Amino acid sequence: MLVTAESCTGGWIAKAVTDVPGSSDWFDCGLAAYSYEAKQALLGVRPETLEKFGAVSRETVIEMVSGALSHSGATVAVAVTGIAGPGGGTPDKPVGTVWIAWKRRGGYPKAEVVRFDGDREAVRRQTVECALKGLGGLLDQ
Template sequence: MTLPTDDLLAGLASELGRTLQASSLQLVTAESCSGGWIAKVMTDIAGSSAFFDCGMVVYSYEAKQRLLGVRAQTLEAFGAVSRETVLEMVSGALVNSGAGIAVAVTGIAGPGGGSDDKPVGSVWIGWKRRGGYAHAQLFHFHGDRDAIRRQTVSAALNGLLAQL
């Protein structure tokens, strides 16, 4: 397994920034297990206000509900690390921002917190354009906490580029 390097993530972010700007779109992020890392790599770019609207780091159930409108019933029935939750997160990010495209991530970065059904490294990523349909994908990343988070950021950025 080759981990995404800082340079690779910076390159993906730069490419995404140029693509967003060319599309006259701004990005919003809703991040749980990545802890704001997607927003960080995007805003490391000088002039990122041209394509980055805002980012929300939502670890607790309460924050997911309050900031993104994730329903308590969804969290109770499926848990935070689920397709249903990430779809509500990505939709809520668009509702609560001025952005035209969103990415949301929720997962288990470890080292603890995993289960048989949702082992460490399970990460749901959702993408949505304003006025479009949300898409979500489950990933199973490997490695330590840092490695899982790096892979999450890379997959999120690549998914955004694919959406555009």
């Protein structure tokens, strides 16, 4: 069973997987947690993590992917958090910066940062594609 925890994609990964006929056999739920408060309430992200590292960070996405598994019956999770734009970027975290994490229940999370080019739609689309590709790689292991 799969759970998704999404910020910048707002549920697009869950939509993409549920477009597949028969996904009810392997998709548990999708959690769209955009605000700090939602990340804390729905995924158990610690306020200290958000304060110290921000929403777009390795630390936050790892807590998101772990929290998604803790708050669901799924065995596999993917989480994304990023800056889709057009605003919100900084020199350290420019628009297009996205953290993605994958984890199996009982396993260790894998997280990576990517930087996508394009407008808001393009950044979000590329995030979904990368998240699903990484999920496929995890499931092939």
